[in-house]
Amino acid sequence: MTTQLKNFFNAKSFCVIGASTTPNKPGNVIAYNFVHTFPGKTFLVNPRGGELHGQKLYKSVFEIEEKIDAACLVVPAKYATQALEDSGKKGIKNIIITTGGFSEIGEEGVLLQQQMSEIMKKYEMNVIGPNCLGLFSPELGIDTMFLPGTKLKRPESGPVSIFTQSGAFGAAFIDQLSRLGSAKWVSKFISYGNASDINETDSLEYVGNDSDTKMIIIYLEDFKNGRSFMQKAREISLKKPIMGIKANRTETGAKAGASHTAALSSNDAIVDDLLSDAGIIRVTTWDKLKDCVLVFGTQPLPLGDRIAIITDGGGAGVMASDMVSDCNLKLAEFSPIIQKNLDETFPSFYATGNPIDLTGSAVAEDYRIALEAAYEDPNVDSIVNLCIPVIPDLDINEFIQITKDIAKRKEKPFVTALVGGDEAVYGTKELMKDDIPVFPSPGRAVRALGMLTDYVKYLKKHGIDPRKVSMGEGK
Amino acid sequence: MTTQLKNFFNAKSFCVIGASTTPNKPGNVIAYNFVHTFPGKTFLVNPRGGELHGQKLYKSVFEIEEKIDAACLVVPAKYATQALEDSGKKGIKNIIITTGGFSEIGEEGVLLQQQMSEIMKKYEMNVIGPNCLGLFSPELGIDTMFLPGTKLKRPESGPVSIFTQSGAFGAAFIDQLSRLGSAKWVSKFISYGNASDINETDSLEYVGNDSDTKMIIIYLEDFKNGRSFMQKAREISLKKPIMGIKANRTETGAKAGASHTAALSSNDAIVDDLLSDAGIIRVTTWDKLKDCVLVFGTQPLPLGDRIAIITDGGGAGVMASDMVSDCNLKLAEFSPIIQKNLDETFPSFYATGNPIDLTGSAVAEDYRIALEAAYEDPNVDSIVNLCIPVIPDLDINEFIQITKDIAKRKEKPFVTALVGGDEAVYGTKELMKDDIPVFPSPGRAVRALGMLTDYVKYLKKHGIDPRKVSMGEGK
Numbered sequence: 021m022t023t024q025l026k027n028f029f030n031a032k033s034f035c036v037i038g039a040s041t042t043p044n045k046p047g048n049v050i051a052y053n054f055v056h057t058f059p060g061k062t063f064l065v066n067p068r069g070g071e072l073h074g075q076k077l078y079k080s081v082f083e084i085e086e087k088i089d090a091a092c093l094v095v096p097a098k099y100a101t102q103a104l105e106d107s108g109k110k111g112i113k114n115i116i117i118t119t120g121g122f123s124e125i126g127e128e129g130v131l132l133q134q135q136m137s138e139i140m141k142k143y144e145m146n147v148i149g150p151n152c153l154g155l156f157s158p159e160l161g162i163d164t165m166f167l168p169g170t171k172l173k174r175p176e177s178g179p180v181s182i183f184t185q186s187g188a189f190g191a192a193f194i195d196q197l198s199r200l201g202s203a204k205w206v207s208k209f210i211s212y213g214n215a216s217d218i219n220e221t222d223s224l225e226y227v228g229n230d231s232d233t234k235m236i237i238i239y240l241e242d243f244k245n246g247r248s249f250m251q252k253a254r255e256i257s258l259k260k261p262i263m264g265i266k267a268n269r270t271e272t273g274a275k276a277g278a279s280h281t282a283a284l285s286s287n288d289a290i291v292d293d294l295l296s297d298a299g300i301i302r303v304t305t306w307d308k309l310k311d312c313v314l315v316f317g318t319q320p321l322p323l324g325d326r327i328a329i330i331t332d333g334g335g336a337g338v339m340a341s342d343m344v345s346d347c348n349l350k351l352a353e354f355s356p357i358i359q360k361n362l363d364e365t366f367p368s369f370y371a372t373g374n375p376i377d378l379t380g381s382a383v384a385e386d387y388r389i390a391l392e393a394a395y396e397d398p399n400v401d402s403i404v405n406l407c408i409p410v411i412p413d414l415d416i417n418e419f420i421q422i423t424k425d426i427a428k429r430k431e432k433p434f435v436t437a438l439v440g441g442d443e444a445v446y447g448t449k450e451l452m453k454d455d456i457p458v459f460p461s462p463g464r465a466v467r468a469l470g471m472l473t474d475y476v477k478y479l480k481k482h483g484i485d486p487r488k489v490s491m492g493e494g495k
Numbered sequence: 496m497t498t499q500l501k502n503f504f505n506a507k508s509f510c511v512i513g514a515s516t517t518p519n520k521p522g523n524v525i526a527y528n529f530v531h532t533f534p535g536k537t538f539l540v541n542p543r544g545g546e547l548h549g550q551k552l553y554k555s556v557f558e559i560e561e562k563i564d565a566a567c568l569v570v571p572a573k574y575a576t577q578a579l580e581d582s583g584k585k586g587i588k589n590i591i592i593t594t595g596g597f598s599e600i601g602e603e604g605v606l607l608q609q610q611m612s613e614i615m616k617k618y619e620m621n622v623i624g625p626n627c628l629g630l631f632s633p634e635l636g637i638d639t640m641f642l643p644g645t646k647l648k649r650p651e652s653g654p655v656s657i658f659t660q661s662g663a664f665g666a667a668f669i670d671q672l673s674r675l676g677s678a679k680w681v682s683k684f685i686s687y688g689n690a691s692d693i694n695e696t697d698s699l700e701y702v703g704n705d706s707d708t709k710m711i712i713i714y715l716e717d718f719k720n721g722r723s724f725m726q727k728a729r730e731i732s733l734k735k736p737i738m739g740i741k742a743n744r745t746e747t748g749a750k751a752g753a754s755h756t757a758a759l760s761s762n763d764a765i766v767d768d769l770l771s772d773a774g775i776i777r778v779t780t781w782d783k784l785k786d787c788v789l790v791f792g793t794q795p796l797p798l799g800d801r802i803a804i805i806t807d808g809g810g811a812g813v814m815a816s817d818m819v820s821d822c823n824l825k826l827a828e829f830s831p832i833i834q835k836n837l838d839e840t841f842p843s844f845y846a847t848g849n850p851i852d853l854t855g856s857a858v859a860e861d862y863r864i865a866l867e868a869a870y871e872d873p874n875v876d877s878i879v880n881l882c883i884p885v886i887p888d889l890d891i892n893e894f895i896q897i898t899k900d901i902a903k904r905k906e907k908p909f910v911t912a913l914v915g916g917d918e919a920v921y922g923t924k925e926l927m928k929d930d931i932p933v934f935p936s937p938g939r940a941v942r943a944l945g946m947l948t949d950y951v952k953y954l955k956k957h958g959i960d961p962r963k964v965s966m967g968e969g970k
Contacts, residue, residue: 120844369600
């Protein structure tokens with residue numbers, strides 16, 4: 021199965037069938053993408069012939085003499101069976117069909133999709149789609165996303181692979197990653213739509229075995245084959261984290277889903293158990309998913325569940341500590357020698373326990389002292405750096421520099437929350453340029469560490485040393 | 496009790512005791528604030544005399560001949576008892592003590608605070624603090640927040656009153672409101688710190704009776720008097736919504752809190768019941784609190800729990816629908832006539848049920864048609880406007896204009912989620928300029944309506960017609 025997707029990502033030649041001369045139409049955008057980013061050979065097909073993006077438009081695939089490894093079909097649904105048949109005859113074994121108008125629109129479309137399936141079988145083709153965005157890999161220069169760059173910005177190459185049942189989810193998420201920090205996030209993106217052939221299990225297997233993929237993000241509404249998916253996930257989650265959204269959690273959601281990728285909700289409590297058993301970190305909200313990318317994509321795994329919190333606001337420390345409990349984490353107890361140093365270094369009105377509360381009197385240098393102490397303490401597994409920058413003597417630029425210095429070490433998970441207005445937003449932007457994870461609230465920073473730590477607990481339960489799992493921290 | 500805080504907010508003269516000539520020191524900032532924003536008479540006191548911000552520095556309160564309604568004490572803790580005694584002798588009845596170094600720092604501070612309490616009693620003073628930010632009201636020109644405007648931006652006048660046990664929480668929240676939409680949010684802000692006299696119940700009573708306050712935000716870690724607070728809340732929550740954070744939910748949080756405002760955690764499940772019984776909308780995260788301000792501060796109350804969702808992405812519709820269930824809301828069933836119109840107007844591949852899925856083929860005008868239909872349908876109580884702007888034919892500026900047109904009506908709660916990258920961020924900024932609530936994910940938009948609807952259910956349970964409760968929609 022894994023070979024199917026390999027055929028696409030390893031293709032040396034790609035053919036765009038339905039290349040369009042109308043600007044911004046899907047067939048125009050995909051042709052543009054291949055002409056401009058694909059390092060292999062690109063062929064464009066349009067029955068009217070002519071030229072597009074400086075390349076010849078073949079009137080049919082049969083005009084092309086060379087062997088074609090893969091094709092993207094961008095023709096309307098009614099012409100799709102013929103185009104697929106032609107591709108089969110031409111010997112193209114790997115086809116992406118982005119067009120919609122199949123099983124997702126009801127009876128008529130279901131019938132059409134069945135006809136397509138028969139052709140696929142006859143010619144032993146691998147098919148992605150229909151009704152999908154297809155594939156995207158910035159490193160390999162493969163991009164069948166039919167939305168122009170002016171609409172959908174492309175992120176750069178990085179550790180995260182994504183596969184999604186919903187193309188719209190995929191597009192929106194890719195768009196978000198394009199403005200998250202350095203934008204260097206994506207390894208492989210797979211949108212398989214109606215999954216007439218290649219499905220969630222194939223996608224999981226491929227990215228699971230892909231050495232450039234350090235973490236896997238999924239969006240599913242249902243399973244084509246739940247059993248094989250869970251089995252595969254159990255293997256892969258011991259090597260790299262899998263996280264994401266399984267929507268259709270509720271009857272209401274299922275009702276909404278029925279009209280779009282023809283998905284049926286199952287008993288969600290069972291799904292929840294199965295996902296957790298397979299080591300998949302399930303999130304239910306978009307915010308959490310973005311937070312996942314930020315920590316799993318930049319931080320090493322912690323070795324345990326002991327958290328140190330450094331703050332300049334007692335209230336923020338309390339909120340963070342509440343979340344420590346909610347996430348089944350512990351507040352670390354500092355080693356005696358570290359504790360003694362903190363007690364002796366800081367004025368008596370600072371709270372030097374955990375959370376370390378530097379109070380509204382804090383200067384940036386206090387953060388350096390506290391953060392370094394926490395970093396050096398073997399009793400601390402992860403560190404939360406909370407700052408409300410409005411306090412009078414805190415220089416935000418010094419705080420940024422100190423945070424950068426600590427973040428560089430990458431020996432322990434280290435997250436920052438900047439809470440407030442202009443200075444908080446400024447600091448966040450500056451730190452995020454270097455992909456240093458910054459959250460807008462104490463709770464979200466702690467929760468991100470909670471997700472990392474949950475994954476470590478899962479690994480340990482299965483006898484895996486978390487130090488052997490490397491994620492995005494090397495990027 | 497309510498008269499106590501009235502005395503401060505109605506004060507015609509304010510004295511800053513401990514006015515400092517050192518730039519950016521608390522005593523300097525507070526003096527600056529009063530000189531520049533307070534419409535009444537301001538007196539500045541510093542034992543060295545001289546001049547500050549163009550005003551005379553009195554060497555002591557006794558040098559001032561006029562009657563003084565209220566004072567802000569910004570002297571170090573060790574001089575505070577003397578300053579309070581002097582204020583008492585001078586006949587100042589209303590004192591804000593912003594300085595820290597009292598019960599929050601342990602035994603020595605507890606003793607000091609007791610001495611202060613005796614002086615307060617002797618002179619029958621009303622005291623806010625110590626260890627607090629004190630008061631802020633943009634409309635009344637009262638501002639004892641000792642952080643300079645370069646650090647802590649001030650929001651403008653609006654419907655929201657806030658009281659907080661944690662000064663840091665208050666400062667960070669005020670700072671956030673200063674860059675939320677139009678920044679026109681705050682009516683009264685009360686930070687009472689150690690609550691040696693005026694506490695959470697006094698604050699609640701004051702803002703509850705204040706006609707400019709349309710909604711109340713609270714941050715509490717413990718209660719000085721839980722019973723009277725809940726009793727007061729039960730009355731007020733029938734007139735205007737109260738929402739906020741009761742931190743110290745967990746033992747870990749309580750441990751963190753102990754070192755800061757000397758708060759003790761109680762059994763949180765009981766607290767949860769009591770808050771809910773008193774009609775207080777409890778939120779546990781910062782994000783939710785900001786979302787509360789956005790909906791309660793701009794939208795009318797819904798008359799029921801029936802939600803319409805309009806989307807251009809099936810996946811977003813499914814996630815929103817899942818949240819509809821999570822929040823105990825219902826997907827509205829459109830009236831036959833509205834449904835018929837939708838079916839006839841839109842192409843057959845749009846899903847015209849609820850959610851209305853305009854698909855990736857949507858143009859902005861489709862949104863207008865769908866939104867107007869939902870708005871006009873008596874079966875719809877609230878509307879969620881979801882957009883993933885990357886789709887090829889959607890003009891973001893047209894979408895913004897259509898959203899603005901619908902948002903103006905203010906007859907039904909109407910929330911928008913813009914999900915994606917550059918265009919989503921641009922659209923959010925443009926709409927938020929007019930305080931039109933936009934969320935970054937489908938779930939958060941629905942959840943915001945869930946909170947509004949929960950409040951309506953509470954009102955109805957107590958026989959109150961939600962149409963009689965006006966909030967921030969008139970701003």
